[in-house]
Amino acid sequence: xxxxxxxxxxxxxxxxxxxxxxxxxxxxxxxxxxxxxxxxxxxxxxxxxxxxxxxxxxxxxxxxxxxxxxxxxxxxxxxxxxxxxxxxxxxxxxxxxxxxxxxxxxxxxxxxxxxxxxxxxxxxxxxxxxxxxxxxxxxxxxxxxxxxxxxxxxxxxxxxxxxxxxxxxxxxxxxxxxxxxxxxxxxxxxxxxxxxxxxxxxxxxxxxxxxxxxxxxxxxxxxxxxxxxxxxxxxxxxxxxxxxxxxxxxxxxxxxxxxxxxxxxxxxxxxxxxxxxxxxxxxxxxxxxxxxxxxxxxxxxxxxxxxxxxxxxxxxxxxxxxxxxxxxxxxxxxxxxxxxxxxxxxxxxxxxxxxxxxxxxxxxxxxxxxxxxxxxxxxxxxxxxxxxx
Amino acid sequence: xxxxxxxxxxxxxxxxxxxxxxxxxxxxxxxxxxxxxxxxxxxxxxxxxxxxxxxxxxxxxxxxxxxxxxxxxxxxxxxxxxxxxxxxxxxxxxxxxxxxxxxxxxxxxxxx
Numbered sequence: 469x470x471x472x473x474x475x476x477x478x479x480x481x482x483x484x485x486x487x488x489x490x491x492x493x494x495x496x497x498x499x500x501x502x503x504x505x506x507x508x509x510x511x512x513x514x515x516x517x518x519x520x521x522x523x524x525x526x527x528x529x530x531x532x533x534x535x536x537x538x539x540x541x542x543x544x545x546x547x548x549x550x551x552x553x554x555x556x557x558x559x560x561x562x563x564x565x566x567x568x569x570x571x572x573x574x575x576x577x578x579x580x581x582x583x584x585x586x587x588x589x590x591x592x593x594x595x596x597x598x599x600x601x602x603x604x605x606x607x608x609x610x611x612x613x614x615x616x617x618x619x620x621x622x623x624x625x626x627x628x629x630x631x632x633x634x635x636x637x638x639x640x641x642x643x644x645x646x647x648x649x650x651x652x653x654x655x656x657x658x659x660x661x662x663x664x665x666x667x668x669x670x671x672x673x674x675x676x677x678x679x680x681x682x683x684x685x686x687x688x689x690x691x692x693x694x695x696x697x698x699x700x701x702x703x704x705x706x707x708x709x710x711x712x713x714x715x716x717x718x719x720x721x722x723x724x725x726x727x728x729x730x731x732x733x734x735x736x737x738x739x740x741x742x743x744x745x746x747x748x749x750x751x752x753x754x755x756x757x758x759x760x761x762x763x764x765x766x767x768x769x770x771x772x773x774x775x776x777x778x779x780x781x782x783x784x785x786x787x788x789x790x791x792x793x794x795x796x797x798x799x800x801x802x803x804x805x806x807x808x809x810x811x812x813x814x815x816x817x818x819x820x821x822x823x824x825x826x827x828x829x830x831x832x833x834x835x836x837x838x839x840x841x842x843x844x845x846x847x848x849x850x851x852x853x854x855x856x857x
Numbered sequence: 858x859x860x861x862x863x864x865x866x867x868x869x870x871x872x873x874x875x876x877x878x879x880x881x882x883x884x885x886x887x888x889x890x891x892x893x894x895x896x897x898x899x900x901x902x903x904x905x906x907x908x909x910x911x912x913x914x915x916x917x918x919x920x921x922x923x924x925x926x927x928x929x930x931x932x933x934x935x936x937x938x939x940x941x942x943x944x945x946x947x948x949x950x951x952x953x954x955x956x957x958x959x960x961x962x963x964x965x966x967x968x969x
Contacts (some may be wrong), residue, residue: 483871502903503894503903526903526904527903528898528899528902528903528904528908529899529902529908546902546903546908547904547906568906569902569906569907571908571909587907587909616907634909654896661938663938668957679938690891691867711933711940711941711942712938712940713896714896714899715900715938716908723882776892776896777945801895811910819895820891820895842895
């Protein structure tokens with residue numbers, strides 16, 4: 469206990485240094501400390517904490533995108549805060565409160581626009597990435613003047629943003645060629661309550677998971693004129709669903725070879741999709757309801773964490789046998805996992821133990837633990853160069 | 858003055874009702890408090906100001922009967938993302954959570 473405080477004191481000392489680091493950011497990452505409205509900046513070469521940045525508001529559901537040069541992290545907070553954090557100087561460069569209640573964001577293909585998806589008032593706002601000046605406001609209106617909560621916002625090639633409307637059951641594509649005058653294409657009746665969306669790493673397919681019914685909605689961005697089609701609409705049919713205590717996430721796309729791995733909603737299962745025909749190939753029984761299903765960057769393994777009340781474990785699936793080969797027990801409140809860019813190590817946040825853990829992905833051994841206060845999302849700066857992240 | 862006596866009287870009535878279902882231990886209360894903020898907070902916001910689910914602060918819940926709140930926590934709200942917590946929480950846990958929400962910040966008296 470004593471040592472813990474000593475660390476904290478040393479740590480605060482580091483914060484007071486006001487000089488900016490002369491270094492690259494390719495091996496840096498941000499760890500969200502959700503209860504404190506703070507982030508830690510960590511480096512993944514020696515696995516140490518570098519600095520802590522405070523004053524970012526309510527981070528109970530926070531996410532991060534990176535500027536194309538990897539220097540700035542844009543942190544999206546639950547309270548509608550959009551903060552631009554300088555990783556080298558470890559400080560908040562700019563910050564705006566852009567709505568009452570926000571859920572996530574994206575950076576455009578060219579790095580010039582930041583889009584934020586909002587619950588209240590429902591819609592998307594688009595900002596200049598340098599100045600955080602508001603360029604466009606896209607209210608998610610539907611039905612009789614209602615506004616829908618917006619989820620699953622991603623960037624797509626062609627300077628587009630794609631997102632889904634939870635209440636309306638729609639997917640919208642915003643063409644941002646003229647940032648102040650977005651051109652919107654609406655796809656209606658895509659299914660009930662899309663809860664999250666993802667884009668494949670090549671930027672071609674946008675896929676929304678549906679909470680209100682079975683299956684997923686898929687839009688081929690090479691051929692938007694073909695409309696949205698339903699995939700996997702037979703999984704879970706006729707089965708009794710379990711109560712869902714935490715919404716699954718679809719961020720990233722666990723692809724290994726020609727198979728994709730996604731969380732099943734309301735089932736203790738990971739679904740395997742054959743990418744050649746978008747059908748369910750297999751269903752892998754796991755420890756709980758999956759939240760994140762992530763492929764190791766080499767595609768050899770898929771790592772899974774789970775919803776409350778089964779969130780103390782992480783399971784590892786072998787993609788050849790489609791079986792769980794390892795079960796790790798980091799402790800209660802495993803909220804997120806993030807692989808280092810080449811996949812030799814993975815970072816895992818363990819909220820209830822106030823720890824971030826680093827595992828060797830070849831041996832599955834715990835290498836290191838770092839103190840972090842109620843850690844949630846972990847975001848590597850290498851995301852700067854990937855479509856949809 | 859009369860109003861205050863009224864509040865005291867009705868909170869006594871509530872305490873009496875609570876006593877019947879045996880209030881959770883101090884340790885359990887701490888677990889429930891943490892669950893409320895961290896897990897309920899996933900949807901309702903860490904500060905309970907709302908998110909995917911509605912706000913759960915006392916002002917937002919004003920006028921909602923205690924029993925309605927208990928039923929909602931226990932059975933969920935079919936057709937929405939609110940799951941039933943009955944399978945993993947006892948009746949006493951649920952009653953404690955309902956009162957905690959109506960009361961607002963931990964440690965305050967229930968005003969009804």
